[in-house]
Amino acid sequence: xxxxxxxxxxxxxxxxxxxxxxxxxxxxxxxxxxxxxxxxxxxxxxxxxxxxxxxxxxxxxxxxxxxxxxxxxxxxxxxxxxxxxxxxxxxxxxxxxxxxxxxxxxxxxxxxxxxxxxxxxxxxxxxxxxxxxxxxxxxxxxxxxxxxxxxxxxxxxxxxxxxxxxxxxxxxxxxxxxxxxxxxxxxxxx
Numbered sequence: 447x448x449x450x451x452x453x454x455x456x457x458x459x460x461x462x463x464x465x466x467x468x469x470x471x472x473x474x475x476x477x478x479x480x481x482x483x484x485x486x487x488x489x490x491x492x493x494x495x496x497x498x499x500x501x502x503x504x505x506x507x508x509x510x511x512x513x514x515x516x517x518x519x520x521x522x523x524x525x526x527x528x529x530x531x532x533x534x535x536x537x538x539x540x541x542x543x544x545x546x547x548x549x550x551x552x553x554x555x556x557x558x559x560x561x562x563x564x565x566x567x568x569x570x571x572x573x574x575x576x577x578x579x580x581x582x583x584x585x586x587x588x589x590x591x592x593x594x595x596x597x598x599x600x601x602x603x604x605x606x607x608x609x610x611x612x613x614x615x616x617x618x619x620x621x622x623x624x625x626x627x628x629x630x631x632x633x634x635x636x
Contacts, residue, residue, distance in 0.1 A: 459570045461500035464488055464518070468501055471515040475553040477592055483551055484518060497522040497550055500574065502567055516563045517554035519571045521578070524548045524588065526622075530608040535624070539585070546622070547575045548588040568603060572628050579625050586625055590618040597621070 469485045488499040502516045525543035528536035549571050554563040575587045589605060591597040597619055605621040 457573065459500070459573045460566070461502050461519075461570045464492055464499040464501055468515055468518075472513055473515045473518070473553075473555055474513075475517075475556050477553065480551055480553040480592075483520075484553070488518070488520065491520070499551075500570065502554075502563060502570070513555045513557050515555065516558045517552070517567045519552040519567050520550045521571065521574060522548050522550050523578075523584075526585065526588070526608070531622070532606075532609065545582070545584045546586050546588050547578055547584045548590075549575075550590070552589070564599060568600075573632075575625070576629060576632065579629075584625055586622045587628060588620060588622050590620050592618050 466489065469489060473484050474481055484499075488497075491497045492499055497520045499518055499520045501518045504510075504512050504514050504516055508516070524546050526546050527543055528539040528541065530536075531539070549568075552564070552567055552571065554567060572587065575584065578584060588608075589596075589600050591600055591605075600621050600623075603623065604627055605623045608620045608622055
């Protein structure tokens, strides 16, 4: 099987680019650092080409009591040293940093808790990562789990800690999921 799959095979992402008005939407999750980033920095980072923030907005079919912004995630590019990956992956890589995509932040509003919006956001981020991978290549997607709850959330989707991170302070915990596993999850369902 080729390393890339035509984008037309995958469903379209459902999020929208961050808008000026989103920072004043009243978004609020359990982590004040994420709230502050969304209110104060997301737009600036986007304007400076540091990252892209994607927003899941309440639709007409959602409960009108839910907040206007149900959640968001931010994507950026990074590199990994092969030593941070398990030897069965790292030994086949070149001896210089390899490209990866990082979901730098992902959060859903606490008022939307338990409704599956976190999973929806992660699924959407994976679709965008596949599109980026088709254009430029990336070995994996990386996340920074902020606490045990976030770690457990990402583990459900196959994310594992990077090796160098197991000796680091416990939080945030940097985790990865190989792009080939993400691709396989979508091609198996088509």
